[in-house]
Amino acid sequence: MTKRILLGMLTPSSNTILEPVSQAMVAGLPEVSVHFSRFKVTEIALSASALAQFDDSEILRAAELLAHAKVDVIGWNGTSSGWLGFEADVRLCERITSATGIAATTSMLALNEVLAATKVKQLGFVTPYLDDVQERILANYSALGIACRGERHLGLQDNFSFSEVTAQQIIDMTRMVARGAPQAITVICTNLNAAPLVDKLEQEVGIPIYDTIATVIWKSLIIAGVDPSRVTGWGTLFRKAA
Incomplete structure (x- = not known):
């Protein structure tokens, strides 16, 4: 039996797009499935209340629930470090891995990796x-x-x-x-x-x-040991993946 690959995704509570799109991206990979954990995000702004939605403690609680499913990687399928500063995602990934023992990535860190490469x-x-x-x-x-x-x-x-x-x-x-x-x-x-x-x-x-949905799926597949070039029809990110 082929080993199952379980991708964990942290999801804004009011998001209705990333789940169906993520599942569609990996539909051609029979061993891969995507699993989701939500935390409260209802608005994107620079007000104190809007920024407080991305407090690490709330995100970590959602990550710990994903860890119960023994996922191979945890991805923050969101873009908050675009305005908070990319170091916020670096710190978040470190804290997720420290709390769960599971490798972590984010949409924005994966995007920046692609841009650098x-x-x-x-x-x-x-x-x-x-x-x-x-x-x-x-x-x-x-x-x-x-x-x-x-x-x-x-x-x-x-x-x-x-x-x-x-x-x-x-x-x-x-x-x-x-x-x-x-x-x-x-x-x-x-x-x-x-x-x-x-x-x-x-x-x-x-x-x-x-x-940015594609970038986190791309990087999550790499971390989980799956060749992302097997994902077809979703752009050059996957076709030219190393």
Whole structure:
């Protein structure tokens, strides 16, 4: 019998996109399944109450529940370190592994690993976020030496509302960002239904597109010892995976 591979995902409570998309990504891998644990996230903003949603103690409780399922890896399928600072995810992964003994990763750390490996210095950004959240994300990437070469955001705050952004809106934003000719485009939000559009959009605009649901699945498969290039139809991230 082939060994089962269990991917654990930490999920914002109001997110309705990452679960079906994650499951669809690994549907062609019969030994792989994805399992989820939620914690409270209802809005994305820079207010004290919104930032408090990402307190490590709440996330760790959800991670410990995933550990009961003996998952092979725990991924934070969320993008909060984009505005909190990437060190927040580094610290979170260390604390998850210390508490559970299970290797951990995040959407944003995986994205940054891809950008470093592909030597991206000019990046396009597509998000649903508020102006000040977007500005914080761009500033954090600038500190990494990655310049913004085009961006679009929707000015939304309610996390559930991100899931109702239409495919056409995402396509239009991505096309606009592509006009700036960045080396790559990233879709930062795990409650946007962008990942199913990536493969076709990449062929249209000729630019790699890295969706943050895809990045955490990609890295989780690597940690679990599964070749991510077996995932087909979800963009160059998987086709060109080392």
